[in-house]
Amino acid sequence: MKKSVRFWRRMLIACILALIALPCGGVVLLSLQNAKLRDEIETRVIGGDDAVTIGTTSYDAASIVRQKPLLSYQLLYPEMKASFSGFNDDLVNPKTVFLTFDDGPSTSTLPILDILKKHGIHATFFVNGKSSVFASSWLKQIAKDGNTIGMHSYTHQYSLIYASVENCIEDLNKNYLYIKNTTAIAPTLVRFPGGSINTYNLKIYPPLCAEMLRRGLIYCDWNVSAGDAIKDATSESMLENVLNGVKLCWGPAFVLMHDNGNADLLKALPQIIERLQAEGYTFAALDNTVRPPMFVYPEEN
Ligand SMILES: [Zn+2]
Structure with a gap:
């Protein structure tokens, strides 16, 4: 027991x-x-x-x-970058109009610059690569007059630049060097041909846009279009498009126009400026402190 x-x-x-x-x-x-x-x-x-x-x-x-860097295109042309210290929304009056001209320099560049100067205002030119000496002198004049120059791709060839992120970076770097070497000013802004989201870049726009921002380069879309690149556009239709579009904006207006030799735009431009000035709008050139419109990702179905 x-x-x-x-x-x-x-x-x-x-x-x-x-x-x-x-x-x-x-x-x-x-x-x-x-x-x-x-x-x-x-x-x-x-x-x-x-x-x-x-x-x-x-x-x-x-x-x-x-x-x-984890991705191959992040290693390409590391010198293509800008210092970005944030948007300053307080500096922008909601009745500001940012006129933007894509696709130049062209034979329209000097007449556009004359109109801007005559009205005492500045604008932004998103330019492509042009090999002629005339184009270089026009590009220099844009900067000399105090306007902003941004990148709009070197070739503007959708099938080439939107084939891959690498292709686009390669092309933009040529565009970056063209502007920097001609004007001695390194661009900090980009306008993608067709806008940041378009039918040609649907497969690559998320990494492409992210890569621009990672480099401190701000891409700018638009919220008003003059419709000057549309077939059958007239100076009247451009004036109407801009005036109506600007009035519909909740804040600053970012107006898409083209520097491409269109005589109707040159006719419409002074009226656009004068009519908007009469309504209390002011004009300014973009820089990377201004928060631009950026097209939003389409919703998934
Ligand atoms: Zn364009």
Whole structure:
């Protein structure tokens, strides 16, 4: 009887000890595993040496992306970038009109510049690459007059530039160097041919737009179109399109027009400016402190 009691007492003590020891062992094992995984994560994400600690406020995903480009096109032409310190919405009066001219320089450039000068205003020119010496002098004049020059691709060939993000970066870099080498001013703005989302770039626009912003380059779409590139457009239709469009804007208006030798636009432009000035609108050239319209991603069905 005594033996049996002793046996059961020992069994009870053994069970209690086991109940204490097992969880303790588990805790030690899990802590070791946790430390190992943490080391692995830090090594993979930041190379192990950076002074970045996961789970604290010093964690900066953007700086990691900047330091460790993961995608091939992020390595292309790293010098094509701009310093961007944020939009300053307080500086822009809602009754501001930003006139923008795409596709130049052209034979229209100097007449457009004359009209702008005569009215004491500035505008923005999103230009393509042009090889003629005339084009270079027109480009220089745009900058000399205090207007802004942005990129609009070198070739403007949709099938080429929208075949891949790499192609587009390659083309934009040519455009960037053309502007920088001709005017001594590095562009900070981009207008994609056809806008940031169009039927030609549907497969690549999300990474393409993200890549522009990663480089500090701001892409600008528009919220008013003069319709000057449409077949059968007249100076009257352009005037009407702009006046109606600007009035529909909730805030500043970003007007799409073209610098492409269209005589009707040259006829409409002074009237556009004068009519809007008479209604209290002011005009300005864009820079990268102005928040531009950016076309939104279409909703998935
Ligand atoms: Zn264009």
